[in-house]
Amino acid sequence: MSAAEKKFVYGIFNDDEVVVNAIGTLRSQGLKVKDVISPFPIHGLDHELGLARTRISICAFIYGMTGLSLALLMMYYMNIFDWAMDIGGKPSFAFYKNLPAFIPVTFESTVLCAAHGMVITFLLRSKILPGVEPHIIHPRMADDHFVMAIQVKEDTDLAKVESLVKAAGAVEFKS
Amino acid sequence: MHKESELRPPLILGEKTWHDITEDVCRPVESKANKWWKIAFTVAVAGLLWWIISVSYTLGTGLGVWGLNKTVGWAWDITNFVWWVGIGHAGTLISAILLLFRQKWRLSINRSAEAMTIFAVICAATFILSHMGRPWVGYWSLPLANQFGSLWVNFNSPLVWDVFAISTYFSVSIVFWYTGLIPDFAVIRDRAKTKWSKRIYTILSFGWVGTAKNWQRFEEVSLVLAGLSTPLVLSVHSVVSMDFATSIVPGWHTTIFPPYFVAGAIFSGFAMVQTLLIIVRKVLTLEDYITIYHIDMMNRVILITGSIVGVAYLTEFFIAWYSGVEYEQYAFINRATGPYWWAYWSMMTCNVITPQLFWSSKLRENVFATFIISIFVNIGMWFERFVIIVTSLHRDYVTSSWTMYSPTWVEAGIFIGSIGLFFTCFLLFARVFPVIAMSELKTIVKSSSEGAKKKSNQSNH
Numbered sequence: 278m279s280a281a282e283k284k285f286v287y288g289i290f291n292d293d294e295v296v297v298n299a300i301g302t303l304r305s306q307g308l309k310v311k312d313v314i315s316p317f318p319i320h321g322l323d324h325e326l327g328l329a330r331t332r333i334s335i336c337a338f339i340y341g342m343t344g345l346s347l348a349l350l351m352m353y354y355m356n357i358f359d360w361a362m363d364i365g366g367k368p369s370f371a372f373y374k375n376l377p378a379f380i381p382v383t384f385e386s387t388v389l390c391a392a393h394g395m396v397i398t399f400l401l402r403s404k405i406l407p408g409v410e411p412h413i414i415h416p417r418m419a420d421d422h423f424v425m426a427i428q429v430k431e432d433t434d435l436a437k438v439e440s441l442v443k444a445a446g447a448v449e450f451k452s
Numbered sequence: 453m454h455k456e457s458e459l460r461p462p463l464i465l466g467e468k469t470w471h472d473i474t475e476d477v478c479r480p481v482e483s484k485a486n487k488w489w490k491i492a493f494t495v496a497v498a499g500l501l502w503w504i505i506s507v508s509y510t511l512g513t514g515l516g517v518w519g520l521n522k523t524v525g526w527a528w529d530i531t532n533f534v535w536w537v538g539i540g541h542a543g544t545l546i547s548a549i550l551l552l553f554r555q556k557w558r559l560s561i562n563r564s565a566e567a568m569t570i571f572a573v574i575c576a577a578t579f580i581l582s583h584m585g586r587p588w589v590g591y592w593s594l595p596l597a598n599q600f601g602s603l604w605v606n607f608n609s610p611l612v613w614d615v616f617a618i619s620t621y622f623s624v625s626i627v628f629w630y631t632g633l634i635p636d637f638a639v640i641r642d643r644a645k646t647k648w649s650k651r652i653y654t655i656l657s658f659g660w661v662g663t664a665k666n667w668q669r670f671e672e673v674s675l676v677l678a679g680l681s682t683p684l685v686l687s688v689h690s691v692v693s694m695d696f697a698t699s700i701v702p703g704w705h706t707t708i709f710p711p712y713f714v715a716g717a718i719f720s721g722f723a724m725v726q727t728l729l730i731i732v733r734k735v736l737t738l739e740d741y742i743t744i745y746h747i748d749m750m751n752r753v754i755l756i757t758g759s760i761v762g763v764a765y766l767t768e769f770f771i772a773w774y775s776g777v778e779y780e781q782y783a784f785i786n787r788a789t790g791p792y793w794w795a796y797w798s799m800m801t802c803n804v805i806t807p808q809l810f811w812s813s814k815l816r817e818n819v820f821a822t823f824i825i826s827i828f829v830n831i832g833m834w835f836e837r838f839v840i841i842v843t844s845l846h847r848d849y850v851t852s853s854w855t856m857y858s859p860t861w862v863e864a865g866i867f868i869g870s871i872g873l874f875f876t877c878f879l880l881f882a883r884v885f886p887v888i889a890m891s892e893l894k895t896i897v898k899s900s901s902e903g904a905k906k907k908s909n910q911s912n913h
Contacts (some may be wrong), residue, residue: 293898315896316470316639318667326664331672337680355595355604362606369608379692385620388684392624392677396631399673400658403666405634409659413640419639419662421470421894437472 283430285311287414288442289449290423293319297424301324306441314414314424333402337395344390348383355366358419456899458909463557463896465740467903470894473741474639477888480736481652484786485883499872503845507582524845524857529583531837533866535720536576536874537618537692538713538833542721543569543687545633545753548681550886556896561742562566562880563889564732566723567628571877572724573622575870580618582866606894612695613726617691621684628677635891636658636671640808664890669789684736685785688819689717696840703783703844706771712764715864716833718759719803722750723829730823741888744817754829758807761836765804783844792843799839802832840865 290296297319300310313322323330355373356362361369369375400406418424425447429438439450464473485493510517520527543565550558581587592598593615595605605612637657644650662667665750692708695710726747733742762886772784806828815821847854881887900905 282757291857315662315667317635317662318671320895322664322670328664328668328911331669333669333672334676337676350913351595352607360604364606364608367608372855375605375608379606381610381687381694382607382616384615384687385613388624389620392627395573395673395676396627399669403665403669405658405660407655407658411611411638411654411659411661413661415567416642416686417471419642419660420474422581432711440750441698 283428285333285426285428286435286438286442287451288425288445288447289415289418289451290446291421291448292446293423294422295446296324297322297446299442302445303425303427308438308441309428310425311428312426314418314426316419316421316423323365325370333395333399336398337391340394341387343389343394344386344388345383346386347390348386350381351383352379372421415449455901458905460900461745462491462770462900462902462905463560463743463745464893464901464903465743466901467738467906468897468901470897473888473894473897476645476738477636477886478640479888480542480701481643482643482880484720486735489628489879489883490899491891496872496875498527499780499869500876501869501872502785502865503873505686507553508541509862509868510582510597511587513642513746514679514804515583515859519857519859519863520788520853521857523848523855524842526583526647526845527857527864528838528859528867529579531834531841532581532870533579534654534692534713534837535578535834535869538689538717538720538837539724540569540572540576540621540625540721541689541714541717542725543567543572544565544621544628544681545718545721546725547628548678550684551678554852555749556900557746559893559896560738560876560888561725561729561746561750562892563629563632563730563885564887566625566632567885567887567910568721568724568728568882569625569900570629571874571881572721573618573625574877575874577618577622578870579687579866596609596719610691613691614695617688617761621688623686624681624684625675628674628681631670631677631891632671632892633885635662636886638662639890646853651813657676673753687713691714701844701848702777702779702786704839705780706768706770708764708767715757715760715764716803716836719761719807720829720833722754722757723826723833725825726750726754726822730819736882737854738888741893744819747819747822748813751810753820754826755810755816758810758829762804762807765800781848782847786847787839787843790843790847792839792846795835795839798831799835802828803836806832812847 288299290299291415293315296313300313303310310326312328313319315322352375356369363369367408398450414424414426415422424440427438427442429435435452439452442450466472468476472787517528518529533715543562546558546565547562550562581590584590593612595607607613633659637653640658641650641653641657644653690713693709693713696704699705723794729742730747733739769788771779775781786792806825809821809825810816813827842857846857
């Protein structure tokens with residue numbers, strides 16, 4: 278499969294329900310609907326397109342557990358192992374005795390690592406970073422228009438695709 | 453599609469389309485500032501300058517320029533710190549807790565409330581740094597290896613917990629806020645007319661394109677961040693309260709402090725949101741989005757949290773008597789009847805009595821009354837922290853060291869100036885950032901706007 282053989286054409290819609298319904302219709306007519314670009318999240322769109330569930334919350338859990346472990350390890354090393362302080366007759370000699378006092382920092386570290394780790398993963402995985410040039414297909418695709426990306430071959434009859442896409446409710450067709 | 457009862461008041465007035473929302477929200481960003489904005493900005497920058505002068509004088513000369521003395525070693529600095537941190541809490545409550553509770557009315561107000569959170573925490577952090585006396589060694593509060601032997605920070609100390617809590621809260625709030633801003637910056641980017649604004653908003657929007665996978669991840673990230681921010685915001689003011697509650701000073705040493713401080717924080721935060729949004733909706737003509745219904749809902753939160761705060765005040769008094777500890781009892785009697793009685797009764801009037809007016813739906817739906825009451829609450833919550841901090845300290849165990857505290861012009865300058873700092877940030881935000889979360893608000897146009905409700909009403913009958 279080389280890039281020259283396949284390309285994308287776009288159907289522009291102006292209603293979220295129409296575009297979601299069009300996915301099934303056009304797929305049953307043999308078109309390869311790959312993606313829908315929308316100005317806001319559409320409920321059920323990922324299901325309709327057949328996208329797998331995102332695993333980003335599993336990442337967040339792992340980052341959180343890492344933050345929790347690092348915080349406990351840090352406090353154990355600093356306040357119990359390396360230099361146990363005896364302040365106000367309350368010595369820091371045993372980890373389990375100090376654990377209640379360590380809870381707040383452990384919690385904050387868990388949240389810190391989970392939140393930042395998850396957002397960094399999201400940005401890298403979706404390739405949204407400062408300096409990335411967006412691929413703008415329609416000037417109002419972030420405003421109130423919906424762009425459906427359909428994969429076609431070089432030799433596909435585009436006039437036929439256009440008529441199908443327009444019959445499914447598109448207001449515009451771009452190839 | 454999600455259907456909503458016509459009996460519920462619409463969240464967007466007028467027959468708005470998605471494009472109308474884009475136009476209305478982008479207008480302040482794309483047009484020139486009006487006269488009112490310029491006047492407000494000038495006043496705010498003047499306050500900011502006063503803040504810079506006062507802080508510079510403090511740092512250059514030393515903490516002796518403040519009114520603190522040997523007995524009252526903490527006063528306006530920590531009062532202002534707690535006041536600002538508390539104000540910040542409403543933003544997180546609106547964007548995180550109301551998201552988990554699926555309260556759609558959060559959508560028009562979450563962006564500006566979160567901005568308020570971030571600027572309020574910045575103001576709070578400046579008080580921490582300036583009250584250190586030697587802020588250039590402020591890094592001593594961090595767990596860093598150092599040259600003074602194996603001496604680490606003491607993780608049993610609530611002040612160290614606070615360093616972690618506030619910095620986590622600040623950075624997570626910024627990330628939460630910015631993630632939501634990315635798709636909205638993309639809207640402004642695609643509409644930008646000039647080369648420079650196109651370039652700036654392209655960088656700010658991180659090249660966002662709303663593909664199905666991006667939105668799927670975006671929604672998951674928002675949900676998990678809300679889940680993380682909810683216990684975080686509750687922990688932050690709990691930890692702030694432990695700065696006091698874990699000490700043995702009568703009047704501070706109280707186990708109800710964490711929930712009492714959290715309720716007070718949400719109470720004062722919503723009051724500040726009201727103060728800001730009542731002005732914002734007028735100046736930026738967003739009355740169709742920030743409706744009387746939104747104001748009513750926020751007033752209900754103020755009523756609830758104000759009542760919790762009132763109960764907490766009375767509980768403290770009761771427990772002081774019931775504990776049988778004479779020092780504790782004296783601390784409270786001194787609060788109400790001692791030389792600082794006026795601060796105590798200002799607090800009681802502003803925080804306990806005024807919010808009770810919101811039992812009346814007429815007042816809850818009255819913009820002018822809401823504005824006045826919100827100012828009262830802001831003042832009352834400032835006095836609450838002043839009362840807790842100064843009246844508990846000024847008459848300690850040793851009668852010979854009893855004294856009074858009064859601030860100098862420098863402390864007044866830092867406090868008034870910090871309000872200038874806050875408004876400078878907020879006014880800049882209102883000019884260059886979309887003040888309403890457009891992409892999120894567009895999801896409810898078909899279910900909760902006035903136009904949609906009219907349409908479904910016609911088709912039903």
